[in-house]
């Protein structure tokens with residue numbers, strides 16, 4: 540199907556990021572294989588798939604942290620340093636002695652450079668961003684003293700300050716409370732209505748169906764890429780699970796424990 544190949548966009552629209560037969564390997568071991576498709580400007584796409592499917596590897600490749608072992612990935616007029624990136628929480632050292640306010644300002648270092656000055660206007664914007672994410676009185680708190688949800692709010696404030704046209708989020712709502720998830724999803728929706736391109740790795744299929752118009756379903760290889768309705772079919776989701784099982788053996792039975800929806804898998 541054309542939209543599967545083109546990431547749910549019409550052949551006329553010009554992409555912001557395109558992948559041409561991209562494979563990525565760790566120490567010559569292929570992890571993702573032969574992914575082709577395009578992200579259109581202003582699209583809101585969830586990348587989903589079982590554990591170990593290669594989702595974070597794909598994001599790191601988009602961010603230029605990994606290079607394709609085969610094929611090519613192009614960012615069209617988007618320098619990688621201008622992309623807003625939220626890595627997985629597990630990849631961030633929270634013991635670093637730094638305050639909430641300083642962490643938010645760090646979002647600007649790629650633009651300002653390590654010795655770049657912070658103007659009064661930017662300092663004001665950093666404070667405003669903290670207010671927007673509900674952390675008005677937290678500026679001087681060390682990040683080591685925050686809850687997981689509060690810390691994720693700080694990282695979203697940092698993204699707000701970056702004001703990026705393309706935003707890449709790796710499991711932004713994992714292990715955080717319901718209210719924080721709701722508030723941060725609202726920010727993602729705001730970015731979408733502002734015309735920014737948002738790409739997020741997510742495991743919760745209901746969340747994807749509720750909020751994300753496009754999906755890239757991955758199980759080392761591309762299962763499907765297009766509109767959420769086209770991609771998240773029972774057949775595709777089960778195919779992703781089966782493909783992963785062929786790498787990792789039987790997946791957790793909890794993946795199958797909610798059968799009230801048409802698709803037996805509700806969470807990757």
Ligand SMILES: Nc1ncnc2c1ncn2[C@@H]1O[C@H](COP(=O)(O)OP(=O)(O)OP(=O)(O)O)[C@@H](O)[C@H]1O
Pocket residue numbers: 565570588589590591592593594595596597
């Ligand atoms: N630095 C690394 N060196 C070697 N192998 C790695 C490295 N990082 C990831 N892998 C392997 O690559 C595969 C894909 O990992 P990746 O983190 O991209 O998957 P994922 O879909 O994001 O998984 P999860 O949903 O569990 O976060 C896994 O088998 C993982 O063990």
